Structures are given as C-alpha cells and as structure tokens.
Amino acid sequence: MRRVFALTAILTILGIANAHAEDTLSPLHFQSQGPLGTIDKAAAQRGYEVYKSVCAGCHSLGKVHYRDLEALGLTPAQAAGEALAAGGTLNSPIKGAAPLNMGGAIPPDLSSIAAQRPGGPNYIYNYLTGFGPAPAGVTLLPGHNYNAAFPGGQTAMPDVLHDGAVTYQDGVQPTKAQEAADVAEFLAWAADPNLDARHQIGFRAIIFFAFLTIIAVASKRKVWRTQA
Amino acid sequence: MTAQTNQSWAASRLPCLASLCACLNARTMAPGGSYFAAFPFLIAVLAAFLSLSGIVLAVFYNPWHAFASVQFINRDVNQGWLIRTYHATGTTLIFALAYLHLFRSILIRAYRAPAEFSWLMSVKLLLVLLLTGWLGFVLTGGAAGHLSLVNAANAALSLGGLPGAVGLWFLGGPAGQGTLARLEVFHALLGISLLLVVWAYFASRKAAAQVEPAKAVAFYPYYLAQYFAALAVLAFIFVLLGFYAPGVSGVAANHIPAGGLALPLGAGVPWYLAPAAGLLGVFPTAKLAVAAAIVAVVLLYALPWLDRSGPDGAKGKVYCFFTWVLALDVLGLGLAAAGVLPFSPVLAVLFTGWFFFHFLVLTPVVTAMEAK
Known part of the structure; x- marks a missing residue:
C-alpha cells in the first residue's frame, strides 16, 4: 500500500512539473x-x-x-x-x-x-x-x-x-x-x-456495450443449451 | 368460458396480442441458425432507430435554410449533435448490413425457390435505402450534396420522355430553393416505408422456410436470445463508429455550405452511395446511365431465374469464388468512384463491365455447369 502511495506521489509530482512545460511544436x-x-x-x-x-x-x-x-x-x-x-x-x-x-x-x-x-x-x-x-x-x-x-x-x-x-x-x-x-x-x-x-460519452458507452455483449452471448449459449 | 380464462387479461380484450404471443411461441424456426441470419432483424431495428432520430431532426430541420439549420442542430440544439451522430452512424451501419445481407444471400443461394420473394424484397430494400440515403445526403445542404442534386436535376431535364417526366415530378424542376422541401417529404416517406419492405421480407422468408416439425424451435426464447446478442454486438460497433469516427458517413466537402460559384475540391458521395455512383458515372449520357441502372436492377431481381442449377443443385465452389469476385468488384467500383485507385476512370469501366458480365454470363453458365 505504501509503495502504491509512493508511486502515485512521484507520478503526481512529475505530472505537476510537466504541466506547463509541454511543447506541442516539436514535433507538431x-x-x-x-x-x-x-x-x-x-x-x-x-x-x-x-x-x-x-x-x-x-x-x-x-x-x-x-x-x-x-x-x-x-x-x-x-x-x-x-x-x-x-x-x-x-x-x-x-x-x-x-x-x-x-x-x-x-x-x-x-x-x-x-x-x-x-x-x-x-x-x-x-x-x-x-x-x-x-x-x-x-x-x-x-x-x-x-x-x-x-x-x-x-x-x-x-x-x-x-x-x-x-x-x-x-x-x-x-x-x-x-x-x-x-x-x-x-x-x-x-x-x-x-x-x-463525444469522446467522454463514447468511452462509457463502449465499456457498457462490451459488458452487455458478453452477458448477451453467455445468455444465448445458456438458452440454447437447454434445447439440445 | 374456459377459453377466456386461459387467456391473459390483455389478450382477451385485444385478440391480436394473443396472436402475437402465439407467433412468438410457435415452433416454426429451424434450430442452429447463423448469427448472419439476424442481419434483416438488425436492419429492421436500425430502420426504426433511424425513423425515430429522423423525427427529432425533422423538427429542427428547415429546408429553406438547410445548411444553417443543420449547423443549428449541431451547435445550438440541446444534444442535437448526438441525435445527428446517431442518424449518420445508423445510416452507415444499415447500408453495411444491407450490402452484407445481399452478399450472403448470393453466396449461400438464399434466393432459390421457394424463397424468390424474400430475395426480391432484399433487393428492394437496397434500392429504397440507396434512394433514401441519397436524399439524406442532399438534404444536408452541403456543397457536395448540392452538386449531386444539381447533376441529378440536370440529368432529369435532359432525359425527356417518361423517365424525364418522372424525374421532373420527383425533383420539381431544376435544383432550386423549393427542391429540398419536397425531398424532405420523400426522404421521410421512403425511410418509414423501409419498415414495410423488411416486414414483407420476414413474411416471405417465414413462408419459404422448410423446417422439420420434430426439430423446430420457437422464436421465444431461442432466437430472441440470439438476436439480442447480435444486437449487442451491433450496438458496440455503433458506439465505436459514432463516437470515435463520426466522419465515416459523410464527405468533408459537405461541411462547406452549398451555393456560390466555387466547386470544392474532393466533392464526392458518401461511401454507401459510391458503388452506384461508380456504375452510373461510366456512362457518358444520362439516358445511357438510366438504361444501365434499369438493366442492373432487373438483373439483380432476376437472379433466382438466372441461376440454372435447379432446386436441388449442389453448392458449387466455382460459383462461390465468383461471388467473392463480385464483392471485390462492387468494392472496387466504390473505390474507383472515390478516385482512390490509380487509373480510376478505366478501372470503373472494367468493374462495371464485370458486374453485368457476372449476372448475364457467369451466373447461368457456371451454375448450369456445376449442376451436372
């Protein structure tokens, strides 16, 4: 737990140090x-x-x-x-x-x-x-x-x-x-x-439909198993 | 009295509900159907979805200021951009499914007796979709759509005779201010009529299905579960395209308002119209193009009778191979129309020639040879 915290802290500090130094011109x-x-x-x-x-x-x-x-x-x-x-x-x-x-x-x-x-x-x-x-x-x-x-x-x-x-x-x-x-x-x-x-809604929708697809395919397989 | 008590409260008061339930529970379907057989169902769902999103768009759309009203929907209507993205992405997917459904029907020879009528309805579905999709593309009021409308109206003016009269009645004369107002009505009517075409397809497919009564299963719950899984996959692809590639169903030049004398670079048609545009584009005059379109449609409709293998003919490898070649040919027509390929004008002529050759010569000859 302490290790995770230390890693998060380091990343945060790096992120802050990086915040205003980003160069978008080279490369563009x-x-x-x-x-x-x-x-x-x-x-x-x-x-x-x-x-x-x-x-x-x-x-x-x-x-x-x-x-x-x-x-x-x-x-x-x-x-x-x-x-x-x-x-x-x-x-x-x-x-x-x-x-x-x-x-x-x-x-x-x-x-x-x-x-x-x-x-x-x-x-x-x-x-x-x-x-x-x-x-x-x-x-x-x-x-x-x-x-x-x-x-x-x-x-x-x-x-x-x-x-x-x-x-x-x-x-x-x-x-x-x-x-x-x-x-x-x-x-x-x-x-x-x-x-x-658009990108925010899309990200959530993709996660939702990925899970829905898994559940729907699993339920289809279960329903058809009873038929055989 | 006993029959009454067996029925639910609602079904005894509205008998058609009982017949719907009976229909869903009747053991009429063959087990183990392919997921690809769900394409017409997905097309029906998308047609309903496009009708609903289209109603919302129609509320805000103004054909007299088409481009400005589309911008208004995109920028100022609450969640208008979302509804417009839905409508555009739904268009791309319904066309993709219609093309795939036709391809699969040819590949597995789903058109043969007694299922000719469901093939006719599949072709009709694509034709109505093409016309509706073109109208929607024109209604955006962008430079590319307007150029396409001007070309169509000029062709109708130059035709004369019955085709010219029909074209002029449809477009109302040269492309002008009032044209989009009437095209909006046709777009909505044709779009909703898609649901009727899909219904006729389902009815004919059901009548043609040959199922062993001992093995038959009911729609509920077996095919409901399968169609739901297919729908979930479609929804996944839908959000992927709609939220991360929303430009896939349009052309960049359509972001420029129509009008003025400037013709934007790269004005074309959306991908789903490209094969048809490529086929029509190789003919030098409007009369020839209309004649070629009529021949192409008649050939597609006539496929069950062009296949000479008879009702019991085996599924041949050579015919399968040429069906894949036909798919590549249609793809190539679209790419040539977009000008992506080198020597596009020459290739478009070759691909168009192959399209007619496939149906007129290859299909009867190969199926007759393989049936022996």
Missing part, C-alpha cells in the same frame, strides 16, 4: 486529434486571442457565439466582456470586420474551416506558416501570395502572423509557429465544439 501535435483527444483549452484560449487580434480583421466566425466561449474556460463575466468589447451580447455570433474584397476573393467564414479542409488543424498550421517567396518558375497572379500548403500554391491572403503579433497572458512566447498552432487548435474546437463530450 494537437491535443484534440486522435481517438482519445480533448480540446487543449489553454491553447484554444490563446488561439482565440490570435483570432481576435489578427484573423477577425477579415474573417467572421458566424456560427460560434460569445456564450460558447465559456466552454473554453472563460467565466460568464469574461465572455460577456468579450461580447461587450465587440458591441454585442453573449448571444451574438462572433463576427469579424466586414469581409474585405481581396481582389475578388472573399475571406471565408472560419466556423467550420477545420472540418472543411482535409487535415484539419494540421492544414491550418501548415497554411499559416507556409508563406514564402515564390520559387523560380512560379508567376504569381496580381495581388496573390505564394503559399506552399495551399492547393495551387497561390492565395489572396497575405502572411499575417509574425513573432509577437499578440501578447499572451499566460506567459507563453508568442512565436509565429506558436500562434499558428494555437489558432489551429481554437479553430478545431470551433468546428467540433462537442468533441470532449
């Missing part, structure tokens, strides 16, 4: 991905900061409401504050500035972008960090920028993220890669806000 991974994934609320909150200060200049998030931010760990007062700052209420959809016309391309609504694009948050990260000078032999259309992750390689969106584009309240260094990863996790949540509940 998202807590929301995978069969047992959950939304990384700290990353998603930082991602909301990035969305609010950078993305919202052009992109709306029209299917998500300010009240939904409470699911990311914001208090009702904080969510109401966010709504008030944008001139809305808790029940207002999160609208960005009026969509700019980027030379004929209209910035898409970001509510479901992680579900719409193959690769989800990985694609968003690769896209936001994929800007660069066009390789030799590529002639860009007027008003377009080269992006290695975008199908076709040319996008009307400019390279908007850079080191220090936002100030994080939790002390995480706002490097360009960190901002891209955080906003990708935030948009993964926006596209699938029920992910945590």
Whole structure:
C-alpha cells in the first residue's frame, strides 16, 4: 500500500512539473486529434486571442457565439466582456470586420474551416506558416501570395502572423509557429465544439456495450443449451 | 368460458396480442441458425432507430435554410449533435448490413425457390435505402450534396420522355430553393416505408422456410436470445463508429455550405452511395446511365431465374469464388468512384463491365455447369 502511495506521489509530482512545460511544436501535435483527444483549452484560449487580434480583421466566425466561449474556460463575466468589447451580447455570433474584397476573393467564414479542409488543424498550421517567396518558375497572379500548403500554391491572403503579433497572458512566447498552432487548435474546437463530450460519452458507452455483449452471448449459449 | 380464462387479461380484450404471443411461441424456426441470419432483424431495428432520430431532426430541420439549420442542430440544439451522430452512424451501419445481407444471400443461394420473394424484397430494400440515403445526403445542404442534386436535376431535364417526366415530378424542376422541401417529404416517406419492405421480407422468408416439425424451435426464447446478442454486438460497433469516427458517413466537402460559384475540391458521395455512383458515372449520357441502372436492377431481381442449377443443385465452389469476385468488384467500383485507385476512370469501366458480365454470363453458365 505504501509503495502504491509512493508511486502515485512521484507520478503526481512529475505530472505537476510537466504541466506547463509541454511543447506541442516539436514535433507538431494537437491535443484534440486522435481517438482519445480533448480540446487543449489553454491553447484554444490563446488561439482565440490570435483570432481576435489578427484573423477577425477579415474573417467572421458566424456560427460560434460569445456564450460558447465559456466552454473554453472563460467565466460568464469574461465572455460577456468579450461580447461587450465587440458591441454585442453573449448571444451574438462572433463576427469579424466586414469581409474585405481581396481582389475578388472573399475571406471565408472560419466556423467550420477545420472540418472543411482535409487535415484539419494540421492544414491550418501548415497554411499559416507556409508563406514564402515564390520559387523560380512560379508567376504569381496580381495581388496573390505564394503559399506552399495551399492547393495551387497561390492565395489572396497575405502572411499575417509574425513573432509577437499578440501578447499572451499566460506567459507563453508568442512565436509565429506558436500562434499558428494555437489558432489551429481554437479553430478545431470551433468546428467540433462537442468533441470532449463525444469522446467522454463514447468511452462509457463502449465499456457498457462490451459488458452487455458478453452477458448477451453467455445468455444465448445458456438458452440454447437447454434445447439440445 | 374456459377459453377466456386461459387467456391473459390483455389478450382477451385485444385478440391480436394473443396472436402475437402465439407467433412468438410457435415452433416454426429451424434450430442452429447463423448469427448472419439476424442481419434483416438488425436492419429492421436500425430502420426504426433511424425513423425515430429522423423525427427529432425533422423538427429542427428547415429546408429553406438547410445548411444553417443543420449547423443549428449541431451547435445550438440541446444534444442535437448526438441525435445527428446517431442518424449518420445508423445510416452507415444499415447500408453495411444491407450490402452484407445481399452478399450472403448470393453466396449461400438464399434466393432459390421457394424463397424468390424474400430475395426480391432484399433487393428492394437496397434500392429504397440507396434512394433514401441519397436524399439524406442532399438534404444536408452541403456543397457536395448540392452538386449531386444539381447533376441529378440536370440529368432529369435532359432525359425527356417518361423517365424525364418522372424525374421532373420527383425533383420539381431544376435544383432550386423549393427542391429540398419536397425531398424532405420523400426522404421521410421512403425511410418509414423501409419498415414495410423488411416486414414483407420476414413474411416471405417465414413462408419459404422448410423446417422439420420434430426439430423446430420457437422464436421465444431461442432466437430472441440470439438476436439480442447480435444486437449487442451491433450496438458496440455503433458506439465505436459514432463516437470515435463520426466522419465515416459523410464527405468533408459537405461541411462547406452549398451555393456560390466555387466547386470544392474532393466533392464526392458518401461511401454507401459510391458503388452506384461508380456504375452510373461510366456512362457518358444520362439516358445511357438510366438504361444501365434499369438493366442492373432487373438483373439483380432476376437472379433466382438466372441461376440454372435447379432446386436441388449442389453448392458449387466455382460459383462461390465468383461471388467473392463480385464483392471485390462492387468494392472496387466504390473505390474507383472515390478516385482512390490509380487509373480510376478505366478501372470503373472494367468493374462495371464485370458486374453485368457476372449476372448475364457467369451466373447461368457456371451454375448450369456445376449442376451436372
């Protein structure tokens, strides 16, 4: 018993020591991905900061409401504050500035972008960090920028993220890669806000039906034995 | 008076309850039935389950703002996402069971006399499912579903004659604002009519069953216990898919709202429609595609008469082998329609050709040879 307690204590201490040191960038991974994934609320909150200060200049998030931010760990007062700052209420959809016309391309609504694009948050990260000078032999259309992750390689969106584009309240260094990863996790949540509940219910349901299957098969065998 | 006292309180007041009990207790079923024989029962359970979850969805669904209302169900209705996951996962499983049931029926020659009618009902089940599933896919209001609807409506407009008139009556003209409102009604009607088809299947299967009276067992408790075990396994697979792979019954492009002039990359159809889409897609004009669909359906219906082995013909190994090849062929048609395979357009033509070859040539020739 004492040994179990000691082991638990060591694991707990290791867990606490590990809590804020997790590096999701090398290699790049998202807590929301995978069969047992959950939304990384700290990353998603930082991602909301990035969305609010950078993305919202052009992109709306029209299917998500300010009240939904409470699911990311914001208090009702904080969510109401966010709504008030944008001139809305808790029940207002999160609208960005009026969509700019980027030379004929209209910035898409970001509510479901992680579900719409193959690769989800990985694609968003690769896209936001994929800007660069066009390789030799590529002639860009007027008003377009080269992006290695975008199908076709040319996008009307400019390279908007850079080191220090936002100030994080939790002390995480706002490097360009960190901002891209955080906003990708935030948009993964926006596209699938029920992910945590789905995985939790699913886990319980699987345990329940595994036992039910065993009982049902055993009862079937017992019933049929009397027939023989 | 004595007959009255033998019956339960409820059965004496509602006689059909007594006949239901008699039906469950009658020794009419052969012992030792396979778990696979429970597929039609599972299909019936899923059809009822889809009807119930569909009623909940229909309460919140708005065909005039289809995509927005589906988003509303997913994000704002209490547990709406759960009901929608149930409906989508149930769709995937009912199609999987219907395909497996048809495959098994061909493999064990469950279609032969006197069970022709239960085979006809099995084929009808798949056809009604395909139409209902396509309508459900279109009703989501996503870009992929809308593209499919526009293609179907354009094909109906170009057909002319009786098929064109039927198509136009069904779709109500070119794909427009009101189309989804009428398709919602057809989706619900066809979905509930599935239960009737399954009932007809059970009735015909029961009439065709040849059971030795001395060995026969009753449904209760023997097959009830077996079907319950099959249902528990199905429920296990259901939660595994529904909660951990909810994207399996849709396509990514359907998360993009329909409309606008942009055609999303990778717009396709869900897996359960893919074999049919692959078969229809190889024909250059709508007229040919409709003709091919009619021929394919007639061939499927005609299978009991294409099998030339006679009522006592033995189960041949070569026929079994070609049935497995047919299963791979249908799988390949689906993969080719999804564009997963290399040289997909060429392979789709080959697979379509093999499908017709199997029923028109292989089935009569091989069964006749093996019956000798």
